[in-house]
Amino acid sequence: MQPHVSRVWNFSAGPAALPQAVLERAQRDMLDWNGSGASVMEQSHRGKRFIAMAAQAEADLRELMQVPADYAVLFLQGGATQHFAQIPMNLAGEGDSADYIVSGHWSAKAASEAKPYVRVNVAASGEADDYLKLPPRDSWQLDPNAAYVHYTPNETIHGVEFHGVPEVGAAPLVADMSSNILSEPLDVGRFGLIYAGAQKNIGPSGLVLMIIRRDLLQRAGRPMARIFRYAEHAAADSMLNTPNTWGWYVAGLTFEWLKAQGGLGAMAERNRAKAELLYRAIDGSGGYYRNPIELSARSRMNVRFTLHDAALDAAFLQESEAAGLLALKGHKALGGMRASLYNAVPPEAVEALVAFMRDFAQRHG
Amino acid sequence: MQPHVSRVWNFSAGPAALPQAVLERAQRDMLDWNGSGASVMEQSHRGKRFIAMAAQAEADLRELMQVPADYAVLFLQGGATQHFAQIPMNLAGEGDSADYIVSGHWSAKAASEAKPYVRVNVAASGEADDYLKLPPRDSWQLDPNAAYVHYTPNETIHGVEFHGVPEVGAAPLVADMSSNILSEPLDVGRFGLIYAGAQKNIGPSGLVLMIIRRDLLQRAGRPMARIFRYAEHAAADSMLNTPNTWGWYVAGLTFEWLKAQGGLGAMAERNRAKAELLYRAIDGSGGYYRNPIELSARSRMNVRFTLHDAALDAAFLQESEAAGLLALKGHKALGGMRASLYNAVPPEAVEALVAFMRDFAQRHG
Numbered sequence: 144m145q146p147h148v149s150r151v152w153n154f155s156a157g158p159a160a161l162p163q164a165v166l167e168r169a170q171r172d173m174l175d176w177n178g179s180g181a182s183v184m185e186q187s188h189r190g191k192r193f194i195a196m197a198a199q200a201e202a203d204l205r206e207l208m209q210v211p212a213d214y215a216v217l218f219l220q221g222g223a224t225q226h227f228a229q230i231p232m233n234l235a236g237e238g239d240s241a242d243y244i245v246s247g248h249w250s251a252k253a254a255s256e257a258k259p260y261v262r263v264n265v266a267a268s269g270e271a272d273d274y275l276k277l278p279p280r281d282s283w284q285l286d287p288n289a290a291y292v293h294y295t296p297n298e299t300i301h302g303v304e305f306h307g308v309p310e311v312g313a314a315p316l317v318a319d320m321s322s323n324i325l326s327e328p329l330d331v332g333r334f335g336l337i338y339a340g341a342q343k344n345i346g347p348s349g350l351v352l353m354i355i356r357r358d359l360l361q362r363a364g365r366p367m368a369r370i371f372r373y374a375e376h377a378a379a380d381s382m383l384n385t386p387n388t389w390g391w392y393v394a395g396l397t398f399e400w401l402k403a404q405g406g407l408g409a410m411a412e413r414n415r416a417k418a419e420l421l422y423r424a425i426d427g428s429g430g431y432y433r434n435p436i437e438l439s440a441r442s443r444m445n446v447r448f449t450l451h452d453a454a455l456d457a458a459f460l461q462e463s464e465a466a467g468l469l470a471l472k473g474h475k476a477l478g479g480m481r482a483s484l485y486n487a488v489p490p491e492a493v494e495a496l497v498a499f500m501r502d503f504a505q506r507h508g
Numbered sequence: 509m510q511p512h513v514s515r516v517w518n519f520s521a522g523p524a525a526l527p528q529a530v531l532e533r534a535q536r537d538m539l540d541w542n543g544s545g546a547s548v549m550e551q552s553h554r555g556k557r558f559i560a561m562a563a564q565a566e567a568d569l570r571e572l573m574q575v576p577a578d579y580a581v582l583f584l585q586g587g588a589t590q591h592f593a594q595i596p597m598n599l600a601g602e603g604d605s606a607d608y609i610v611s612g613h614w615s616a617k618a619a620s621e622a623k624p625y626v627r628v629n630v631a632a633s634g635e636a637d638d639y640l641k642l643p644p645r646d647s648w649q650l651d652p653n654a655a656y657v658h659y660t661p662n663e664t665i666h667g668v669e670f671h672g673v674p675e676v677g678a679a680p681l682v683a684d685m686s687s688n689i690l691s692e693p694l695d696v697g698r699f700g701l702i703y704a705g706a707q708k709n710i711g712p713s714g715l716v717l718m719i720i721r722r723d724l725l726q727r728a729g730r731p732m733a734r735i736f737r738y739a740e741h742a743a744a745d746s747m748l749n750t751p752n753t754w755g756w757y758v759a760g761l762t763f764e765w766l767k768a769q770g771g772l773g774a775m776a777e778r779n780r781a782k783a784e785l786l787y788r789a790i791d792g793s794g795g796y797y798r799n800p801i802e803l804s805a806r807s808r809m810n811v812r813f814t815l816h817d818a819a820l821d822a823a824f825l826q827e828s829e830a831a832g833l834l835a836l837k838g839h840k841a842l843g844g845m846r847a848s849l850y851n852a853v854p855p856e857a858v859e860a861l862v863a864f865m866r867d868f869a870q871r872h873g
Contacts, residue, residue: 167538181520185524220585222585227735256733367593371593384589387714388523389712
């Protein structure tokens with residue numbers, strides 16, 4: 144342990160903050176994990192110790208999210224972006240079409256990357272509204288024959304979030320939950336497939352968590368190498384080839400930590416309070432700060448805001464970093480600021496941010 | 509730092525031993541990396557600090573392997589197995605064929621996983637010899653029109669290794685170096701593409717290192733999502749999407765460590781001495797231990813051996829583990845024992861193993 148570790152409040156959109164307790168545990172066990180005399184990174188994924196840890200991580204995740212038994216849980220690689228392609232490869236046959244709800248940068252990208260593998264029907268889009276609001280459910284042009292319906296419950300860059308799961312009929316609902324998974328309780332049974340890059344609410348990058356209804360594993364998809372087939376990964380307990388063992392381990396530590404925090408109900412309460420605190424500070428700043436998103440679509444995870452004068456942006460970023468508030472710069476496509484408030488960002492971080500914002504506004508009038 | 513860390517000698521085939529100095533550095537910096545006040549896992553891959561680290565890792569690798577300027581270095585995901593498929597997707601057009609040299613489990617798998625994407629010509633195979641020797645170069649039936657020639661310089665499971673790079677004419681030579689990369693100096697210019705899963709000689713699993721001649725990036729391949737195209741990854745400096753940031757970081761620490769050890773020339777000498785010590789102990793055991801591989805094909809990295817009586821295997825494994833010698837069990841397909849002697853396994857580990865083997869033979873007569 145370092146004698147003088149000085150930690151900052153980290154608002155990074157991803158790779159993002161991890162719980163300090165998780166980092167301390169990983170640090171402590173780095174050279175000698177689980178009595179093995181070696182790091183967890185140095186263990187065979189086929190060894191007893193690693194398999195027991197991996198199974199415990201899956202069991203904890205199933206308990207946290209109350210995953211029904213007819214769903215497989217997979218620990219994969221490639222980032223959500225690879226699965227933008229792999230999902231249609233697995234779920235759609237030749238000539239099939241799929242519905243995509245486009246509500247921001249990431250769902251637009253999911254639709255675009257799917258095109259080599261499925262006829263993409265953009266059933267609804269918020270583009271004409273600059274993604275400042277969500278396309279209302281009654282405007283969606285769903286195809287009753289779609290192989291699946293894909294949407295992105297929370298848009299990391301645009302800062303919009305669906306509150307509640309949309310009803311889409313018989314087609315399996317596929318959700319990229321990279322930036323809001325584990326942030327609140329969820330009725331997994333409403334979904335056909337949930338997937339998430341780990342680097343926001345789960346663990347380090349390079350790991351993708353997938354929850355897939357087992358009947359979907361029977362879909363033939365198209366001719367492809369085994370390594371791309373979800374059914375093969377499920378049959379091999381995600382050890383079809385060597386998985387990202389470190390990522391799986393840190394994810395497991397995070398699941399353990401979430402359970403100790405009181406589970407997803409407690410996290411939902413904490414996350415709602417954090418977001419409310421920040422939005423109130425923005426809305427109550429008399430126009431000094433501004434969030435452009437329609438109230439009902441505001442994200443609890445990624446809070447965009449602009450300063451009343453963009454000429455102050457550089458000073459805001461410099462002074463906030465000096466005050467120990469990391470990574471507040473907005474995505475380059477949109478400018479302004481963004482504070483990401485994932486599970487591992489404690490309420491104290493948001494309090495510090497809000498205090499800084501008030502102070503900054505006073506000093507820079 | 510833990511007060512009572514007890515480390516074992518780790519002969520795991522992969523994920524495998526890492527240099528202790530690398531683990532200690534990762535441990536020290538876990539909560540506060542590079543003065544950032546956050547873990548390296550909590551940094552945006554687009555941030556200045558991470559980009560500088562990533563570039564330094566690439567520069568160190570280029571220096572260690574003397575990678576010519578007309579080669580791109582990529583940090584990818586998916587394991588070597590995914591690239592068994594992705595290589596033909598990128599390098600072969602519709603109707604193309606490729607030559608595969610099959611010298612053991614992994615090259616056979618590479619050939620098999622390529623089949624959905626290219627006509628596979630098995631130009632040579634050691635299968636009839638149970639992979640105990642390598643198919644001699646003058647027996648290879650190479651196709652002058654092959655899109656590329658694929659081989660596996662070292663077979664992790666079968667314990668055979670090509671010593672020297674084969675001449676294959678004009679077709680680009682593609683090599684899966686997962687288990688021998690960085691173990692000795694290499695003339696990269698002889699290859700079209702080199703790839704390696706990181707979990708043996710580089711770092712943690714979930715990272716793939718690729719070195720690809722830039723002209724090969726121009727090959728059209730076939731219609732596919734951008735995420736599968738090596739050219740897109742190269743154009744984005746391996747940040748087309750979020751890379752495995754922890755893996756990249758640990759790989760960088762390993763490259764730094766290799767430079768401090770004196771580079772690949774020094775590692776080659778050390779690796780040769782380690783392998784010789786173990787093979788001498790096996791060959792000099794009067795048949796108590798036995799390695800079945802043809803002398804000229806013996807691997808420096810993965811040393812297979814059997815006991816003269818398989819009924820002693822269980823005792824050997826139990827007593828060796830009690831003596832702090834980890835993961836000596838051979839692959840389940842072959843039985844017996846296997847000691848993997850990658851860069852991070854120090855000479856002292858092999859000395860301890862050899863001493864144990866002598867002692868075991870005396871005690872169990």
